[in-house]
Amino acid sequence: MVTVIERILEKKNIFIFLILLLVSFTYIIYLNLNIIELNNNIKSKDNLYKIQINNRINEIDQLNSQLTDLHQLLNIGLDLSNKNNIYLNTRINEEDKKFILNSIPSAxxxxxxxxxxxxxxxxxxxxxxxxxxxxxxxxxxxxxxxxxxxxxxxxxxxxxxxxxxxxxxxxxxxxxxxxxxxxxxxxxxxxxxxxxxxxxxxxxxxxxxxxxxxxxxxxxxxxxxxxxxxxxxxxxxxxDTIFSKNQETIHWKDLIFLMKNDIK
Ligand SMILES: [Zn+2]
Structure with a gap:
């Protein structure tokens, strides 16, 4: 009698074990699928960010070139070839000259x-x-x-x-x-x-x-x-004669640049 019950129990155990195995297996597959989906998500997000970063870099490049254009337009720059002879690459119009001469002691x-x-x-x-x-x-x-x-x-x-x-x-x-x-x-x-x-x-x-x-x-x-x-x-x-003088004390380039901007 005992052995019969044992056998039934044994069979039942195997059955439960198989069920558990099946459930585990299904769950592992489910997890794997999830992981694959997550990975895909990350990849697509990664691509999106890369595109956004590239767009920003392009925008910055454009701004930089616009700034260079502005510098050329204002035509102000240092002559770096001679450090002791800093002069303004002046193309200051008559109106600007009048304003500058009225503001800084002259005459x-x-x-x-x-x-x-x-x-x-x-x-x-x-x-x-x-x-x-x-x-x-x-x-x-x-x-x-x-x-x-x-x-x-x-x-x-x-x-x-x-x-x-x-x-x-x-x-x-x-x-x-x-x-x-x-x-x-x-x-x-x-x-x-x-x-x-x-x-x-x-x-x-x-x-x-x-x-x-x-x-x-x-x-x-x-x-x-x-x-x-x-x-x-x-x-x-x-x-233009003043710009080669008092260079150590007066930052002429910045000063004139500021004053030209002030009157705009
Ligand atoms: Zn005196």
């Missing part, structure tokens, strides 16, 4: 210019010591009209003589420039006044530490003294 502050003392190190006439002359001295009898050399804002208008510069006017211009007019006799402007290039700001004199009537004229750029002579004779005709 003389007096109607007639005669330099009596240059910018640079010199034996100081009063101190009898080698000293930096921070501006140029222009011959002017007392009462000669003084004009601003660029558009700007009056930073300082000292109408009292307390030594040094004496009565003086200091003007802030755009883009980091500053001018100073010293030893004046009279002043016609006040701090905060917005003035145009060529505005009458005062009269020359002999105030402060001065050994005779004259105008002491300074040009500064980001607090550094520049040789004003370069700017005294800067005008439309001599427009």
């Amino acid at each position: 003389p502050p007096l109607r007639k210019v005669f330099i009596t003392s240059e910018f640079g190190f010199r034996l100081h006439p009063i101190f009898r010591k080698e000293k930096l002359h921070t501006g140029v001295d222009l011959r002017a009898k007392i009462g000669t009209e003084v004009y601003s050399t660029a558009n700007g804002v009056i930073l300082e208008a000292r109408n009292i003589d307390n030594g040094g510069y004496g009565k003086m006017v200091r003007i802030i211009h755009n883009h980091g420039f500053e001018t100073l007019y010293a030893h004046l006799d009279d002043i016609y402007v006040n701090p905060g006044d917005i003035i145009k290039k060529g505005t009458l700001i005062g009269l020359t004199g002999n105030t402060g530490r001065s050994n005779g009537p004259h105008l002491h004229y300074e040009v500064k750029y980001i607090k550094k003294y520049l040789n004003p002579t370069d700017f005294l004779y800067w005008n439309r005709k001599t427009f």
Whole structure:
């Protein structure tokens, strides 16, 4: 009796085992199919991304070539062949020149210019010591009209003589420039006044530490003294001459590029 039951059980076991095997096998096939489908999905997504990336690269290439075109159109570039002679590849139209010359100190502050003392190190006439002359001295009898050399804002208008510069006017211009007019006799402007290039700001004199009537004229750029002579004779005709000067201090290329963009 026992053996009969055992046999039946044995057969039943085999049957269950076969069923399990079949189910497992089916499940494995099902999983494999899923994996294949997933793989296909990944491949098609991968291709899609590749296409999108390629499209973006093409767009960037196009933008790059448009930028190059723009640079050529604006015609501004550095001459890298001579590092010490950076100049602007200028094709600046007359309107742009006018704007630039109105913004940066240019032209003389007096109607007639005669330099009596240059910018640079010199034996100081009063101190009898080698000293930096921070501006140029222009011959002017007392009462000669003084004009601003660029558009700007009056930073300082000292109408009292307390030594040094004496009565003086200091003007802030755009883009980091500053001018100073010293030893004046009279002043016609006040701090905060917005003035145009060529505005009458005062009269020359002999105030402060001065050994005779004259105008002491300074040009500064980001607090550094520049040789004003370069700017005294800067005008439309001599427009390009300035770009080979003060290169260490003034990044002419970027500055002019900025100003050309400003007026558009
Ligand atoms: Zn001086």
